[in-house]
Amino acid sequence: KQEVTQIPAALSVPEGENLVLNCSFTDSAIYNLQWFRQDPGKGLTSLLLIQSSQREQTSGRLNASLDKSSGRSTLYIAASQPGDSATYLCAVRPHSGGYQKVTFGTGTKLQVIP
């Protein structure tokens, strides 16, 4: 059974700082890994999706990396802004072939202080 862990559970940083969020998964036989953002009272918004054959994906100030062999992914946020304050979740999809159920991590709650 796939287990996805995110550490730390909460993080508070001053505005402008670069930061890294971590995601670990126990079964390396994944098809892809996705990072989501969740704002209070709202649903999840997809940020980046990394296929198992890729090492990283970039979008603006965000960079996500994937190391399948070690069961890890990181989300790098450059020059953090107060608007980045939210909970960040990673989700893992099993390897292709038949039905694939996504497993979510527990999330990291980020607060960027002006």
Added chain:
Amino acid sequence: EAGVAQSPRYKIIEKRQSVAFWCNPISGHATLYWYQQILGQGPKLLIQFQNNGVVDDSQLPKDRFSAERLKGVDSTLKIQPAKLEDSAVYLCASSRNRASTDTQYFGPGTRLTVL
């Protein structure tokens, strides 16, 4: 493009009462998901529909939870009777299909409090 709609946004009930949630996915999306997100945890898949057929309901507590997706569009999730541990946010999501590369689009969720 309109997003995934859910209602109500908030619901407070007493234990042993019944409650129903409604979801309208993005137009044309064949796959619909219901997730339960307990405070401090990640979303847990309850049920997944492909059109109006159930693909996975392995984590749905079938003794009290039920869901349907009539005509392969809107969906309702019902809890009867509710327990204290059902307090959570219920998220609906949809995707064009169930392919691995299809992004899931989430609704705002319904926050359920069971007293």
